[in-house]
Amino acid sequence: MAVTAKDVRVGTTLPEWSRKTSFAEWNRYAAVNEEFVPFHMDDEAGRRAGNDEGAFGMGNLRYAYIVNALHDWIGDEGVVREVGCQYRAINQKDDVLTVVGEVTERSEEDGRTVVTLRVNVLNTKGQPTCPGHAVVEL
Amino acid sequence: MDALTYVTNEMLEAKGVWVSGQTSYPITETDIRRWAMATYYPKKPPRIYWDAEFAKGTRWGDIIAPPDFNPFAWSLEAPRGTPRPGLVGRKPDGKPMTGMNGGQTDRYGVPMRPGDVITARSRLLDWHEKEGRLGLTLYVRSEIEWKNQKQELVRTRISTSIRY
Numbered sequence: 001m002a003v004t005a006k007d008v009r010v011g012t013t014l015p016e017w018s019r020k021t022s023f024a025e026w027n028r029y030a031a032v033n034e035e036f037v038p039f040h041m042d043d044e045a046g047r048r049a050g051n052d053e054g055a056f057g058m059g060n061l062r063y064a065y066i067v068n069a070l071h072d073w074i075g076d077e078g079v080v081r082e083v084g085c086q087y088r089a090i091n092q093k094d095d096v097l098t099v100v101g102e103v104t105e106r107s108e109e110d111g112r113t114v115v116t117l118r119v120n121v122l123n124t125k126g127q128p129t130c131p132g133h134a135v136v137e138l
Numbered sequence: 139m140d141a142l143t144y145v146t147n148e149m150l151e152a153k154g155v156w157v158s159g160q161t162s163y164p165i166t167e168t169d170i171r172r173w174a175m176a177t178y179y180p181k182k183p184p185r186i187y188w189d190a191e192f193a194k195g196t197r198w199g200d201i202i203a204p205p206d207f208n209p210f211a212w213s214l215e216a217p218r219g220t221p222r223p224g225l226v227g228r229k230p231d232g233k234p235m236t237g238m239n240g241g242q243t244d245r246y247g248v249p250m251r252p253g254d255v256i257t258a259r260s261r262l263l264d265w266h267e268k269e270g271r272l273g274l275t276l277y278v279r280s281e282i283e284w285k286n287q288k289q290e291l292v293r294t295r296i297s298t299s300i301r302y
């Protein structure tokens with residue numbers, strides 16, 4: 001059930017949206033995005049790229065998870081206007097990634113409600129990996 | 139002796155200059171469905187991305203692509219795929235550089251739909267270098283703009299590439 005404008009105010013939180021990520025998820029994303037980078041597919045290549053734990057996940061997939069979390073919150077009639085994030089920490093194998101967010105601003109434009117959120121993607125330990133923002137239209 | 143830098147003359151010349159890029163193949167329903175299945179895996183994606191009958195009843199009137207959908211995957215002709223102006227820089231010793239995605243901000247226009255053909259153009263915006271955990275590191279900002287066959291703006295992306 002999509003959120004409605006009357007349910008949104010500054011401080012409202014985005015429902016948590018989680019996926020466990022490993023090669024099953026990364027390989028599917030590599031296949032659709034043609035993103036066959038060795039350090040996303042091979043532990044040794046991941047270590048050569050500077051990650052001691054081996055292969056690691058794509059930033060673009062974490063970005064997709066933010067977009068999906070927003071879509072699932074606003075529903076098919078809503079519009080994702082803008083999403084931005086920085087990749088500050090690595091998505092390690094078997095991480096459970098959780099998209100979180102909080103409304104920081106709300107305004108009305110031409111009869112639509114425009115909502116700005118602060119977003120992030122937490123890893124299994126609850127550490128933020130991907131601070132960012134989003135603007136959606138309800 | 140000059141200070142160590144990965145910045146090249148080509149970067150200085152390219153700064154701010156729009157470069158026409160690729161035109162995508164027409165987007166298909168299958169492209170969109172596969173994308174949504176991959177990014178929602180293991181759960182089923184929303185019907186708006188794969189069920190045309192359902193989509194008729196929405197404000198969009200048809201299947202639309204997820205905003206982050208990439209229509210340039212699986213291009214054949216060189217240069218492959220969408221232009222990537224952030225993949226620049228050169229090590230003085232000639233060793234290959236490693237690149238990582240530092241982040242991005244996308245602003246979306248009209249949604250992509252089955253049948254759309256997307257054209258990209260791009261430019262190098264700016265860069266800076268600093269010493270990090272992995273030694274000298276180059277941070278490059280670039281901009282890519284996508285329009286559809288009606289010249290409607292689909293997406294503007296400003297991204298940061300990390301090069302070391």
